[in-house]
Amino acid sequence: MNDAEFAEQWQLVNTPLGEEWSGRARYAAAMWFHKRGDMDAETLEVYRICSRLDSADPLPIIRDRGVGEHWLKRMEEGKRG
Known part of the structure; x- marks a missing residue:
């Protein structure tokens, strides 16, 4: 796994709510x-x-x-890896 790519996707899945195209960015990262x-x-x-x-x-x-219990836990703990 490429750490830079992971960091970028983690940032995208956590794109702040309300920003233009943020829902699509979160979905792309979720995929x-x-x-x-x-x-x-x-x-x-x-x-x-x-x-x-x-x-x-x-x-x-x-x-x-x-x-998504595992995913929720990961998001709540802010786990990157």
């Missing part, structure tokens, strides 16, 4: 994390749903759906 096995399909689907809604926070939706 990257899904592809490497860090995120399940149900969690990725939430990022897809939120991709056109720049102000929508996917994390509460993931929690409400009862999916």
Whole structure:
């Protein structure tokens, strides 16, 4: 794994809410994390749903759906690796 690429994707998946195109940036990064096995399909689907809604926070939706427990823990702890 390339540390620089990981850092870039981590930054993108944490793009602040409300910035123009931020939902799409978070979704693109989520696809990257899904592809490497860090995120399940149900969690990725939430990022897809939120991709056109720049102000929508996917994390509460993931929690409400009862999916992505590992991903939520990782995000809440701010884990990069």
